[in-house]
Amino acid sequence: MGSTIDITSAFIAGAPPGELQDVVKDIKALTSDNDPTLIAKLKPAFQKYNEDQLIPVKLPGASDYVLITAYNRVPSSTNKYYDTQSSTSFEFDHSTSKAFGSQSYTHETTHSDLIQSILKSLSTHFAEHYPSQQQTASASSSSGYTVAATPEDDKVAILLSTTRSSPKNFLSGRWRSTFLFNPANGTLSGTLKVDVHYYEDGNVALSTTKNIPDVSVDGGGDGASIVRKVAAIEKQYQEEVNRAFVGMNESSFKALRRQLPVTRQKIEWERVRGYGLGSDLRGEAKR
Template structure:
């Protein structure tokens, strides 16, 4: 990989929320004359960025966007949506979906996926103003000895808030993997905020999460109604655990901000200049850089 490709790839990986296309334009303007084919070599960097940042795409079969991630990527490079049973191509540079086709993932947990989608949708729309969510089966590798019944389910949520007119953009991402066999939930919550009015400030936080559900009671009956009820209960408990973890993290972040404002920022700024006197800013144009600010220098 050339140094130009490496540098441009790092620019892409560091692109703030909602500003990837601005980074692309900057790369093009800087390299169009010297390396017109650079963007084509940056496709791996774009794919990594879109999958890690949970980019979203519009599909004709959906009224809401779908998520792009490693969990719903197919072996041929296409992506699938469990809710609309659709697969599609995705251009990682333009972030546009195309060529939708009917597709049903061969998961043994279709009923659980449907229940999780319902519960997760209610939670996402209640707590996030612009949420996109997805529940995706993740099958073991073809050469794995793992039984298919132990396959896991990925629950993804992303909420973007873009306000370029006010010089800030932000993104909430949460990714969880739930194992129906062990009832374990593991994942990560991530927040990225970029504020760039009269400066350039970025906040990036990550919180690993690990939880476990209590196994549901074993029913003596094997009726479909009992199975449906058990599936609904498991889905509700999974989302309940996720909701509790995300609420706790939001409280943790808010508490850290309050402490930073009251303690950290105060330590970064001097209350008074070295003269121990307040600067009369309306007269600052008449000060001399040397003597006057030291107090008593010769004019």
């Protein structure tokens, strides 16, 4: 059996979209008596989760969101990140998902002009295709994008993420896009991921990934042409996911669904002994 840190780190890695803080509460409830300092020891697990999931975070005093990623982390830091759009750096508490300590910051890169060009075109694409921020009693959504040079400064990372959570409807989901543009040869590669969690009277999770190999960008590799390629790839993937959902709804989900009796009412499984074992459950008419 693994150590407590290994086990709880696995819980964090598997946290559904928008439900990390619920997992943290459960970890605290299960382990507080044994190790009150466990949450602090789990910082590497929280950091990996937040960066892998491209968590959108709202900076203090700002209206837009920036993403937590390995690409826009300040060098030699584990909890400090920067936003190229606002020329700001900030600290991020990985266990509470809160940003603080914003200050002016410009990241040195040879791709500054290209990054600004991409940001300009990406803002339009983002506004047209990603949901706006929402916070109500029944649902919340947060979306953001980040453009930054890779640590080696040889490519430009283009990252988009949106998270929607509706606890009252037992549903949460996240879309993540990670693209890398190589200015040396004008190619774009990337990964797109969708995660959905539905947990009403059960627990159903869907995770799907599409890897994009190097593809050429038409138009000379300026910001507008790169974003057009990004938009085309995202649209194609969304259509593929939609078709897959339709197919699953007509086949896999239908097979999983409980068959309702002729009354069209849900079976009260705690009273199942009171049902006739034959005709009632098969939906056949009683003779």
